[in-house]
Amino acid sequence: MTTDQIITRFPPSPTGYLHIGGARTALFNWLFARQRGGKFILRIEDTDRERSSEQATRAIIESMEWLGLDWDEGPYFQSERYDIYNSYIERLIESGQAYHCHCTPEELDTRRAEAKAKGLKPKYDGLCRDLGLGPAPGSVVRLKTPQSGMTQFHDFVKGTITFKNEELDDLILKRSDGSPTYHMAVVADDISLGVNYIIRGDDHVNNTPRQILIYKALGEPIPHYAHVPMILGADKTRLSKRHGATSVLAYRDMGYLPHALLNSLARLGWSYGDQEKFTREELIEKFSLENVGKSAGVFNAEKLLDLNAWYIKESSNESLAGQLKPFLKGLGIEDLDERRLLGAVGTLKERSKTLIEMAESARFYFQKNLQYEENADKKFLTPDVMDLLEDIKGRLNGMAEFSKVELEEIFTLFLDEKKIKLGKIAQPLRVALTGRTVSPGIFEIMEVLGKEEVLDRLSRVIEYIRAK
RNA sequence: GGUCCCAUCGUCUAGCGGUUUAGGAUACUGGCCUCUCACGCCGGAGACACGGGUUCGAUUCCCGUUGGGACUACCA
Numbered sequence: 001m002t003t004d005q006i007i008t009r010f011p012p013s014p015t016g017y018l019h020i021g022g023a024r025t026a027l028f029n030w031l032f033a034r035q036r037g038g039k040f041i042l043r044i045e046d047t048d049r050e051r052s053s054e055q056a057t058r059a060i061i062e063s064m065e066w067l068g069l070d071w072d073e074g075p076y077f078q079s080e081r082y083d084i085y086n087s088y089i090e091r092l093i094e095s096g097q098a099y100h101c102h103c104t105p106e107e108l109d110t111r112r113a114e115a116k117a118k119g120l121k122p123k124y125d126g127l128c129r130d131l132g133l134g135p136a137p138g139s140v141v142r143l144k145t146p147q148s149g150m151t152q153f154h155d156f157v158k159g160t161i162t163f164k165n166e167e168l169d170d171l172i173l174k175r176s177d178g179s180p181t182y183h184m185a186v187v188a189d190d191i192s193l194g195v196n197y198i199i200r201g202d203d204h205v206n207n208t209p210r211q212i213l214i215y216k217a218l219g220e221p222i223p224h225y226a227h228v229p230m231i232l233g234a235d236k237t238r239l240s241k242r243h244g245a246t247s248v249l250a251y252r253d254m255g256y257l258p259h260a261l262l263n264s265l266a267r268l269g270w271s272y273g274d275q276e277k278f279t280r281e282e283l284i285e286k287f288s289l290e291n292v293g294k295s296a297g298v299f300n301a302e303k304l305l306d307l308n309a310w311y312i313k314e315s316s317n318e319s320l321a322g323q324l325k326p327f328l329k330g331l332g333i334e335d336l337d338e339r340r341l342l343g344a345v346g347t348l349k350e351r352s353k354t355l356i357e358m359a360e361s362a363r364f365y366f367q368k369n370l371q372y373e374e375n376a377d378k379k380f381l382t383p384d385v386m387d388l389l390e391d392i393k394g395r396l397n398g399m400a401e402f403s404k405v406e407l408e409e410i411f412t413l414f415l416d417e418k419k420i421k422l423g424k425i426a427q428p429l430r431v432a433l434t435g436r437t438v439s440p441g442i443f444e445i446m447e448v449l450g451k452e453e454v455l456d457r458l459s460r461v462i463e464y465i466r467a468k
Numbered sequence: 469g470g471u472c473c474c475a476u477c478g479u480c481u482a483g484c485g486g487u488u489u490a491g492g493a494u495a496c497u498g499g500c501c502u503c504u505c506a507c508g509c510c511g512g513a514g515a516c517a518c519g520g521g522u523u524c525g526a527u528u529c530c531c532g533u534u535g536g537g538a539c540u541a542c543c544a
Contacts, residue, residue, distance in 0.1 A: 013544050048543055105542065121470065122540075140542060158473070167471055167540095175542040182544050206472055206539035229474075229537090236536065264480090267493090271481055274492040293481075296537065300479050303494045313507080351506040361505095411503095426503030438505045 006038030007194045010064075010071070011186070013045040014056035017247040018063035020299060021201065021231040021239055024265040028228060029199045030069045031266070031287040041193055042071035046079045047185055063248035067258050068280070076193070078185050085180035088188040088218065089141055089173055097217035098173055100135050101128040101142045123169030141174035143214060151209040156226035156289040158202070163209040171210055183207065187214040195223060199289070202227035202296075226289045229269055229296040236298060245301070255327060255354030257315070260308040268297050277310065309353040320345045320358075327359035333366050340365055343448035347440035361439070365448060370435035370457065372464070380428040380437070381465050388418065388425050389432065389465075393458040402451040404443045411443070432461035 008029040012022055033040040042064065046052040061075065092098035103111075103124075112122040129144060145168050152162045173184040180188070190198065205227050215222045233243035245251060251261050259280065266283055267276065270292045278286065312320065321341050328336065344365040345358070352358035364370060372381060395410055396402075415422055429442050433454065439445060446454050 011544090015544080045544060051543075108542090116469085119469090161472070163472075169540095172542050177542080179542085181542070186544085201538090202473065203538050207544095209472095227473085232537080234479085238537080268480065274482060276480090276493050295474050297481090298479060300494065303480065306494060309506090353506090422503050424503095430504060436504090440505085442503060 004196060006033060006036045006197055007041065008033045008038060008197045008199060009041035009043055009074075009190070009193065009195050010069075011043040011045050011189075012060050013048065013051075014053060014060060015048065015051040016056055016059075017249060018060045019239060019246040020248060020251075020261075020265060021246075023063065023067060023069075023248050023261075024231065024268060025199065025201055025228065026064065026069050027067070027262060027265055028226075028270070028287070028289075028292070029197075030071075031284055032197060032199060032289065033072075034284045035287055038197075039072045040070075041076070041195065042074035043076040043189060043193070044074075044078065045182075045185070046077055047179060047182070049079070052079075059247075059249060066252050067248065067262055073193070076189070078189065081185075081189065082178075082180065084192055085185055085188045086174075088191070089180065089184065092143065092173065092214075092217055093141065095217070096144070098141050098143050099129060099131075100133040100139050101170075101172075102133055102136055102139045103127055104138065121167075121169075124171075126170060129170060138176045140172045140176050142170040142172055143217060145170050145213055151212055153208060153212060153222070153225055155205075156224065157229075157292045157294060158205070158227055161205065161208070165209075165213075168210055168213065173214075183210055183214060187211050187218075190223060191215070191218070191220050196221075197224045197226070199226045199228065202229050226292070228292055229294060231268060232296050232298050234298055236296075239299070251304075255356035255358070256304065256308050257311045257323070257355075260304060260311045263311075264300075264304040264307050268299060269293050277307070305353050312352055312355070312358070313350045315349065317342045317345045317349070320349055320355075324355055324359055324362070327355050328362065328366075331359055331363060333359075333363065336366050340448060340450075347444040347448060351440065364434040364436065364439070365445075367435075369460075372431055372435050372461075373437070376431045376435070376437045380431045381461065381468075382428075383465060383468070385425065385428040386462060386465050388420075389428065389458060389462055391418075392425070392429070393455060393462070396446075396451065396458070397455060399451065402447065402454075404447045407443045407446055433457050 010022075010026040010029050012018060012026075018026075030040050032038070044057055044060070046057070057075075064071070089098065093100075108124070111125055115125065116122045124142070128142070133139070146165045149165045150162055151165055151168070152160060154160050171183060172181050174180055189195075208225060208227075212222055231239055233239050235243075239246050245254065248261070252258070262280070262283070263278055266278065266287070270287065272278070272286045272291060321338075324341075324345060328334070344362045348358050348361050352361060392414060395414060396407075399406060399410060411422065415425075426442055427437060430439055430445075431437060433439075433442065433445055433449065449457070
């Protein structure tokens with residue numbers, strides 16, 4: 001049994017950051033390879049030297065790493081593989097499947113314009129096709145495309161797609177400056193790297209017959225194809241900067257968990273019944289090209305936010321604490337007490353949708369000399385709660401075990417004696433301890449803060465009210 | 469213009485001829501819970517683009533219309 005190993009690849013061109021559309025393509029390739037025990041290759045398509053940058057390459061790699069999409073081979077750089085492309089082009093010329101063309105771009109333009117004027121297709125007219133020309137300065141190499149018949153392929157998501165060969169023209173394989181064109185480089189790379197499953201955006205559907213023709217001319221086996229629908233912006237047009245955050249790294253910086261993004265990307269275009277949440281392992285196990293939908297979709301940032309909140313809630317305090325630190329640092333909070341951080345995260349994780357939000361909510365735990373928010377101050381730090389706060393302070397001071405359970409007991413007793421509801425004292429207390437009207441439960445906060453800190457903050461607020 | 473692809477709630481989607489008063493998620497919304505916020509729970513509103521076929525029966529199959537998208541380069 002010759003079960004060929006499945007080999008997939010992700011070939012971004014380093015002309016910008018990795019956006020979520022590219023990330024999803026990478027994800028699908030990665031999932032497919034991982035599920036089938038295959039190999040996943042990263043290849044940087046940097047043949048366009050004008051637009052490619054090293055910075056973009058770094059951003060792409062950083063994005064892939066952050067998402068945890070690890071590759072088994074590469075990154076390969078097309079700019080370093082010209083010898084390979086040339087050898088394939090030579091093969092094609094020698095076998096008569098490609099030819100040298102001396103038409104200049106200017107000539108082509110005018111002939112194209114003429115053809116268009118006559119209502120004909122603006123494709124290459126084949127002038128040099130049978131001239132048996134040799135290489136010359138400024139000449140290019142073109143593929144001798146069959147002029148009749150069909151090129152057909154089976155697509156794992158779209159089904160069978162057919163093109164008439166007469167629609168295709170003799171595409172250029174090698175430019176006049178000696179560099180390979182996109183189609184040539186892709187095919188040569190995929191052949192030489194053994195790529196046998198090509199999963200890419202459906203903007204490549206029209207490129208597929210051209211590339212298949214190159215495979216055929218070379219006598220190489222044609223890979224399997226799956227064209228996944230594109231991701232659109234909210235206005236249903238192609239994703240671009242004006243659609244807000246589209247780069248993977250932007251989501252990292254906005255405090256999203258990598259798995260939340262991954263999960264959300266997986267569900268955009270792919271589905272598994274009604275299931276919405278998947279672990280990494282489930283994604284690998286359950287992914288299938290058959291369940292990838294055919295139509296383009298709009299990225300739903302609100303849903304991502306909800307997923308993120310859910311994954312934050314599910315994460316361990318330890319893991320969150322580690323991920324939260326850079327965000328706290330961004331707020332100027334550093335060198336913090338590890339125990340308190342862990343406790344803080346524990347109280348905040350079920351009420352934070354992003355790590356940024358969590359960091360902001362966590363501030364009060366680490367700040368000395370809290371600023372009381374103006375409205376909170378006015379509404380809750382009033383003279384009539386002074387006595388209650390004093391009383392509580394005394395009781396807390398007498399506590400040996402400063403835990404949530406003990407605190408609740410103390411308070412139950414206190415409220416009972418004073419014949420008041422918790423609501424009466426909870427908000428003033430919250431403002432005293434956090435400076436704000438919104439926070440985790442007051443007993444949780446007190447436990448995390450610890451007895452000493454709580455007493456400090458109470459003393460301070462009592463002084464503050466008295467001084468008013 | 470030509471070629472190719474696509475079309476279920478605002479959005480992501482389930483549905484693969486009858487089991488559907490079209491299900492889930494999110495967002496919106498009413499209520500409950502409650503020390504604030506959030507979570508959670510219960511409920512509401514919200515979709516098969518249109519027109520022809522095929523069929524006993526179409527959201528599901530076929531054709532057309534409309535609408536979107538992609539490609540059409542010596543970009544990738």
